[in-house]
Structure formats: C-alpha cells, structure tokens
Amino acid sequence: DAKTTQPPSMDCAEGRAANLPCNNSTISGNEYVYWYRQIHSQGPQYIIHGLKNNETNEMASLIITEDRKSSTLILPHATLRDTAVYYCIVRGGGTYKYIFGTGTRLKVLA
Amino acid sequence: DGGITQSPKYLFRKEGQNVTLSCEQNLNHDAMYWYRQDPGQGLRLIYYSQIVNDFQKGDIAEGYSVSREKKESFPLTVTSAQKNPTAFYLCASSSGTANTGELFFGEGSRLTVL
Numbered sequence: 001d002a003k004t005t006q007p008p009s010m011d012c013a014e015g016r017a018a019n020l021p022c023n024n025s026t027i028s029g030n031e032y033v034y035w036y037r038q039i040h041s042q043g044p045q046y047i048i049h050g051l052k053n054n055e056t057n058e059m060a061s062l063i064i065t066e067d068r069k070s071s072t073l074i075l076p077h078a079t080l081r082d083t084a085v086y087y088c089i090v091r092g093g094g095t096y097k098y099i100f101g102t103g104t105r106l107k108v109l110a
Numbered sequence: 111d112g113g114i115t116q117s118p119k120y121l122f123r124k125e126g127q128n129v130t131l132s133c134e135q136n137l138n139h140d141a142m143y144w145y146r147q148d149p150g151q152g153l154r155l156i157y158y159s160q161i162v163n164d165f166q167k168g169d170i171a172e173g174y175s176v177s178r179e180k181k182e183s184f185p186l187t188v189t190s191a192q193k194n195p196t197a198f199y200l201c202a203s204s205s206g207t208a209n210t211g212e213l214f215f216g217e218g219s220r221l222t223v224l
Contacts (some may be wrong), residue, residue, distance in 0.1 A: 034212060043114075043200055043215030044153070087152065091211065096141040096160045096204065097168075098213055100153040 004088045004101030012082075015065040017058050022088030025069050032091045033064060034098070035073045037084040044087060047073065049099050078108045116201050123188075123195075123223055125180035131186045131219045133201035142184035143202040143213065146170060153200060159184055183206045188221060206216050 004024045012018040024033065032051050036044040048055055048062045050071070055062040061074040075082055085103045114135045123129045135142065141160050145153040155168030159178040173192025178184055188195045198220050202213040210214075 014174075024195060032211075036213070041198070041218070041220075043202075043217050044213070046212040046214070096211070097155070097158060098143070098202075098204075099155065099169075100145070103152045 006086075006088055006101050006104045008102065009105040009107070011109055012075075012078045014108050014110050018073075018078040018082065018090060018106060018108070020073040020075075020086050020088075020106065022071045022073070023069065023100065024071070024088070024090055027090055029066055029068075030061065033062070033068075033071050034089045034091060035060070035062065036087045036089065038103075039084045039088065044089055047086075049091075058086060078106075080108050080110060081096075082106065085109045114201055114203055114214055116199075116219050119217065119219060121219060121221045123221065125223055126190045128190060129188050129195075129221065131188070131199055131201075131221070133184045133186065134213075135182055135184075135203045135214075137203055137205075137214060138181070139203035139205050139214070140181070141211075142178070143204075144174070144176065144184070144186045145200045145202065147188045147198040147200060147218075153170035156186065156199075195221055197202060197221060 002072045035047040036047040038044040050062045085105050087103045089100045091098050117132045143158040144156040147153050150177050154170050157176045159165035175187045200218045201216045204211045
C-alpha cells in the first residue's frame, strides 16, 4: 500500500492561497490521490481527487507532479472556515482500500 | 436525505465489556469502512467490506469484529480483547467506482472505557 507524508502544520493568511503538499513516493500507477479535510470532531469531508492530471473544482485545485510522487492541494482564497486538518490519501485503483496520511493542520489567520 | 448514520454518538463502557457500534447507509454504496481516530492523530483503518458477506482486515483489526449481512449495514464490535478502546470511531462508505469513489463519512461515535 502506498503511504503518504504531509507536514504536521501550516499557517496561511486569510484571503491568500493555501498550498498543502503531500509526498507519496511509493504510489503505484493505478492509485488515485484523494484530499479530505476534518473539522474538529466531525467526519472528514471530501475535497478533490485525481490520478495524473491536474484537477479543479469549486473548493480547490489539485496539482500532481509528472512522476506522481507528490501532489499539492491549493485553496485559492483561504477563509477562517478553512481551518481544519487536511488529509492526503491514496486509493488503489483495483481495491477499495483507502489509507490516510498523517494530515496537515492548517490554521488560517485573520 | 441520503447519508451515513452512526449510533450511538457517545458511549461509555466498563472494562471487559463488548460493545457494538452501528453504521447504516442509504447511499446504495457497495463498500463500507471503519476507522479509528485517537486524539491529535490521523485515521487508521480497522476493517472494510467491498460487498455483502465479505470483509477484510485493515491495519488495526485486533480486538475488533464486524459483519456485513446487509448492504446498508456494517456494525463494529469492540471486544474485551481490544486493550485500548477509548477512541473516536468513524464509519464511511463509497460507491467503489474508479473515478467517483470518494468516501462519505458518518459523524462518528466516541467510545470511552471507564
């Protein structure tokens, strides 16, 4: 199973872009990268996912390097409500198994 | 509304007692999951099930048991063999398809052993 590593914490000024990195050096060719966030004591919320192309939705953008060994989640204009723990996880393309990384605690500062 | 329902939200148990956490989904998802979360830590996979009457161990299955008799239900039993059961337990489901198989989570069950 591919494992992910993330910085334990980051700060970001309100209104600025938050760039959250994720390393997944053991990712295999058919494993998707998913991003979730968790606000204290709630169930994690889906943000975005991708395989090898960059992706964008109404919440965020996902940049995946060409070798797929790292990815970056971009929150373009962070707000105070984006303060949460962000998890980068991988899912085997042929399996249903999701492995969570350590997560990054993002604090958006006013 | 469609979603995942976990119960109870809070549960207290004495040492040596088994306890069962309920998880029900009405999303018609094939796959269901149980995760454990300790304070300040990430999520660790306990068990998962890809289809009815089938389930696999995750990374920390010891001291836990599950069943999957119905598509919509995936109860987790925390047995007395689990040495440190106090934690936040999260149930999730997914459609299991390749491109849209994101996890949907319940609100969690917080278990405290007295």
